[in-house]
Amino acid sequence: MQTSPPSTDPAELTLRGVGSLDEVGRLVHEDDPAAQLALALANLAVRLTAAGLGWPDLRTLQVRTTHVAELLGVYDTLTEHLAEMGVSPRTTVVEVPTLPVPGMTVALDAHAERRTESVSDHHHRRTTMHASTTTPAVHDRPTRLEALVSACPGAVHGPGSQEYDAHRMPWNVALDQRPAAVAVPTSAEQVADVVAAAVGLGYRVAPQGTGHGAAGLAARDLSDVVLLRTTALTTVTVDPVARTARVESGAVWQDVVELATRHGLAALHGSSPDVGVAGYCLGGGIGWYARKHGLAANSISAVEIVTGDGLLVRADAEHHPDLFWAVRGGGGSFGVVTALELRLLPIEDAYAGMLLWDVAHAEPVLRTWAAWAADAPDEVTTAFRILRFPPMPELPDFLRGRQVVVVDGAVLGDDAFGASQVSALRALDPEMDTFGRVPAAALARLHMDPEGPTPNVGGSTMLRALDEATIATFLAEVGPDASPAILGAELRQLGGALGRPAPGGGALDRLDAAFCAFLVAVAATPEMAAAGRASIDQVLAALAPHGTGGTFLNLAEQDGVDPRTGFAEPTWQRLASVRAAVDPAGTFLANHPVG
Numbered sequence: 208m209q210t211s212p213p214s215t216d217p218a219e220l221t222l223r224g225v226g227s228l229d230e231v232g233r234l235v236h237e238d239d240p241a242a243q244l245a246l247a248l249a250n251l252a253v254r255l256t257a258a259g260l261g262w263p264d265l266r267t268l269q270v271r272t273t274h275v276a277e278l279l280g281v282y283d284t285l286t287e288h289l290a291e292m293g294v295s296p297r298t299t300v301v302e303v304p305t306l307p308v309p310g311m312t313v314a315l316d317a318h319a320e321r322r323t324e325s326v327s328d329h330h331h332r333r334t335t336m337h338a339s340t341t342t343p344a345v346h347d348r349p350t351r352l353e354a355l356v357s358a359c360p361g362a363v364h365g366p367g368s369q370e371y372d373a374h375r376m377p378w379n380v381a382l383d384q385r386p387a388a389v390a391v392p393t394s395a396e397q398v399a400d401v402v403a404a405a406v407g408l409g410y411r412v413a414p415q416g417t418g419h420g421a422a423g424l425a426a427r428d429l430s431d432v433v434l435l436r437t438t439a440l441t442t443v444t445v446d447p448v449a450r451t452a453r454v455e456s457g458a459v460w461q462d463v464v465e466l467a468t469r470h471g472l473a474a475l476h477g478s479s480p481d482v483g484v485a486g487y488c489l490g491g492g493i494g495w496y497a498r499k500h501g502l503a504a505n506s507i508s509a510v511e512i513v514t515g516d517g518l519l520v521r522a523d524a525e526h527h528p529d530l531f532w533a534v535r536g537g538g539g540s541f542g543v544v545t546a547l548e549l550r551l552l553p554i555e556d557a558y559a560g561m562l563l564w565d566v567a568h569a570e571p572v573l574r575t576w577a578a579w580a581a582d583a584p585d586e587v588t589t590a591f592r593i594l595r596f597p598p599m600p601e602l603p604d605f606l607r608g609r610q611v612v613v614v615d616g617a618v619l620g621d622d623a624f625g626a627s628q629v630s631a632l633r634a635l636d637p638e639m640d641t642f643g644r645v646p647a648a649a650l651a652r653l654h655m656d657p658e659g660p661t662p663n664v665g666g667s668t669m670l671r672a673l674d675e676a677t678i679a680t681f682l683a684e685v686g687p688d689a690s691p692a693i694l695g696a697e698l699r700q701l702g703g704a705l706g707r708p709a710p711g712g713g714a715l716d717r718l719d720a721a722f723c724a725f726l727v728a729v730a731a732t733p734e735m736a737a738a739g740r741a742s743i744d745q746v747l748a749a750l751a752p753h754g755t756g757g758t759f760l761n762l763a764e765q766d767g768v769d770p771r772t773g774f775a776e777p778t779w780q781r782l783a784s785v786r787a788a789v790d791p792a793g794t795f796l797a798n799h800p801v802g
């Protein structure tokens with residue numbers, strides 16, 4: 208084997224897609240992974256030599272394959288070759304749907320960099336010589352963090368850097384996440400690299416998009432955890448014929464809504480345009496179409512995910528079906544999702560809007576809404592809220608410094624049907640009524656959720672029904688005569704398709720409750736956070752006797768949530784066994800860990 212002549216000049220080589228091609232670029236050994244791998248390695252050797260580099264200069268090697276099972280059968284070809292060359296570059300295997308040439312099942316991506324004698328090498332050598340009589344000082348070896356940073360160039364940032372502080376900040380800026388390092392990979396392959404390097408160095412990995420659901424994570428000790436932010440992965444594509452969207456896992460709902468509506472299509476997004484598609488869908492996802500079309504988790508038709516062994520795989524009904532089942536509602540415990548495929552619906556518009564009253568009308572409005580919502584057709588999805596706004600100048604006049612009651616939501620159907628549905632509430636003479644025909648895109652902002660970084664504390668509970676006792680408790684805690692430190696006390700209407708098992712659904716295929724109570728308080732200062740937390744805990748405790756005992760984990764931001772309560776016991780057991788299979792070392796840390 209030829210190697211490059213010794214030199215102190217810096218030289219680098221990055222190669223992508225080295226395959227089993229002959230000298231004129233024709234594929235050799237079609238559909239034969241063993242032969243393709245051997246020839247790809249030979250071609251890699253030629254390319255290294257041409258660049259004046261050798262096998263010892265190889266730093267990373269990525270094997271991309273369309274058939275991971277077949278590749279693993281012939282993987283010895285690679286490991287034996289590397290052993291023969293006396294090298295051990297960091298190696299990852301990534302499953303991909305296609306490679307550049309039809310019939311190609313294996314391709315190699317490599318990064319080589321000439322090993323020059325650096326100041327630290329000199330230092331290390333001196334230390335090593337000295338070490339023949341004395342133990343080398345710990346600081347002479349690269350620390351675990353340094354090793355991680357250098358294994359993933361540009362993607363990992365440690366404490367003390369500006370990037371670390373910028374990227375550890377979640378959407379909920381009241382939370383202080385202090386992980387061992389923050390990784391911001393810019394491609395799915397780089398996600399696989401980060402996971403492989405982190406696992407190799409004994410770190411855990413916490414996937415995170417926007418940080419809307421960061422409360423569960425920030426409450427944990429993250430000193431041994433790499434926080435993997437997917438914020439750089441934001442590409443969304445829509446296939447209007449197949450009615451699907453492929454959404455990279457750092458995208459937020461607004462990205463999808465905008466693109467889908469151009470084709471007359473809608474996704475099962477939630478109430479906030481800047482909530483992350485991944486965290487929302489993996490945790491269930493209830494939005495304005497939910498009582499007709501169910502949980503967003505069950506609109507996932509595939510995920511691309513990096514599992515604990517650093518493999519990037521596609522999980523769908525045919526491939527890795529157990530993993531596919533688990534991620535649909537089971538959350539972020541099974542790997543780092545790099546992209547999701549979602550089924551879209553042919554919805555162009557809806558009869559939607561809001562009705563608003565002063566808080567003095569809370570009781571009659573809640574009683575009317577509760578009776579109506581329980582029996583409403585599946586086409587109707589609404590929410591009831593008591594909102595207490597501070598006198599902030601940026602708020603519109605009708606909200607600034609006021610306490611109000613709002614019912615908002617959407618009706619799927621024509622105007623006459625929509626009007627007939629909201630007529631009982633209209634009869635209560637709201638001071639504002641915006642219900643009418645709106646384009647589907649408008650639903651992403653209907654709820655007026657805060658966009659951009661927002662300090663808050665929250666919590667939720669699932670209610671069996673809105674009977675007399677539950678209504679009385681809710682009003683006593685947050686009604687006109689109460690003064691909780693709570694911005695929004697919300698009741699979301701469940702039932703309909705949300706209450707029925709989704710055909711072929713995932714781990715969360717329905718919600719076993721009639722309403723979900725969700726409470727949120729502004730936490731601009733530690734004192735406000737403490738007051739908000741105390742008020743929310745008090746309301747949750749008061750509502751507990753009326754609850755199902757279950758939890759909708761997406762909205763569960765209170766302390767001490769037991770993720771087990773998010774699922775029926777057999778589901779929990781199955782989630783645990785899938786987790787044990789795909790992440791036996793317990794690498795991944797979700798905000799609500801399962802298994």
Ligand SMILES: Cc1cc2nc3c(=O)[nH]c(=O)nc-3n(C[C@H](O)[C@H](O)[C@H](O)COP(=O)(O)OP(=O)(O)OC[C@H]3O[C@@H](n4cnc5c(N)ncnc54)[C@H](O)[C@@H]3O)c2cc1C
Nearest residue numbers: 416417418419420477478483486487492493539544797798
């Ligand atoms: C203002 C507001 C409005 C909301 N409205 C709704 C609503 O209408 N309906 C609803 O159902 N929920 C709603 N939620 C809850 C929201 O769905 C959850 O907070 C959800 O977890 C947010 O996802 P994210 O990716 O933005 O958050 P993150 O905090 O980034 O992620 C939450 C968790 O999801 C997992 N995760 C995220 N990305 C990945 C990934 N790429 N791979 C693997 N795991 C990953 C991780 O376990 C992570 O800890 C709302 C929350 C807020 C704050």
